[in-house]
Amino acid sequence: MRSASVRVFAAMALASMWSLTACAQSPLGPETGKVSFHTRSADLGVGYTWGQGILTYGDRTYPFTIKGASAAAIGYSSGVSVGKVYNLNRVEDFAGTFWALTGEATVGRGVSGVLMENDNGVRIRLDYTRSGARLAASPERLTIRLVKGAASAKEASKPASSSTK
Template identity: 65%
Template sequence: MRSASCRFAVTMTLCGVWSMPAWAEPVLGPVTAEVTFVSSSASLGLGYTWGHGVLTYGGRQYPFEVAGASAAAVGFSSGKSIGKVYNLQRIEDFPGTYWALSGEATIGRGVSGSLMENDDGVRIRLDESRTGGRLAASPSRLTIRLLKPVEAPATPAAPAATGTP
C-alpha cells in the first residue's frame, strides 16, 4: 500500500512538472522575444555573474551584456542560456535590473532554470545548461545593458569611370 502511495505522489508531481510550459504562457503572457547568452558565475558566499548575449525581437537582433550579484552561493560555473521573453512592448523596456530567485546545483554538468522580471514588467524564463561546480539557492539581481550593434565594414566605392581612353 505504501509503495502505491509513493508511486501516485511521484506520478502526480511529474505530471505537474511536465505541464509547466502549458500553464506558464497564460500566467506570463504571450512570448514577445527570445534570448540566448553565455554567462559565468563565481561565488564564495556572495556571487558575481557576467556574460553577453543576443535578444531577438521584432525580426532584429540586439546584442547585450549581463552582470550582477547573488547571495548564498559557493563555486564556479559557466554555460549557455536560452529563454523566452514575455511582456516586452518596446525595445527600451528590455535593459534594466532583473530580479530572480534561482537555484543551481552543478557538479560537472547540470541544468537549471529561472524566471526573472524587471521594473517594466518584462519577464524572462530561462533554461540553462551549466558546467563547473557551484551550489546556489539565492536571490539574484542582474543588470542587462544593450550594446551598440556591430556594423559591417563599409565596402570601398568603385572608382568612377572617366570615359577617357
C-alpha cells in the first residue's frame, strides 16, 4: 500500500509541475514563431554582444542581425540560442530593441535561458548553449534588425521532387 501512495504522490507532483509550466507560459501570449541564432559576448564590466540568426514566421524565414550591450559582466562566451517567439502579429514588429535580465556563469560550457521583450510586445524565450568563460548578472539591451530583401519561403528551398500539393 505504501508503494502505491508513493506512486500517486509522484504522479501528482509531476502533474502539478506540468501545470505550473503550462501556466507560466500563458502570460507570454500565443506562440507565433521560432528563432535560432549564434552570438558572441565580450565583457569587462560593460559588455558587448553581437551575432546573426533566423526568424521562422509563417512559412518564411527571415535572417537578422543582433547586437547590444550589458552591464556588470566579465569574460567572453559564444554560443547557439534557440527559442520561441510570442505575440508577433507582423514580421515588422520583430525588429527593434529587446530588453532582458540575464544571468550567466559559463566556465568551459554552460546552458541558460532568458526571456526578452521589445517595445512592440514581442517576446522571445531562449535556451542558450554557451562556451567560454563569462560571469554576468545584468540588464541587457539587444537590437535586432531584419536583413532587407532576404526573406525566403521554406518551400522554395526544397527540391522540386519533394513538394507535393
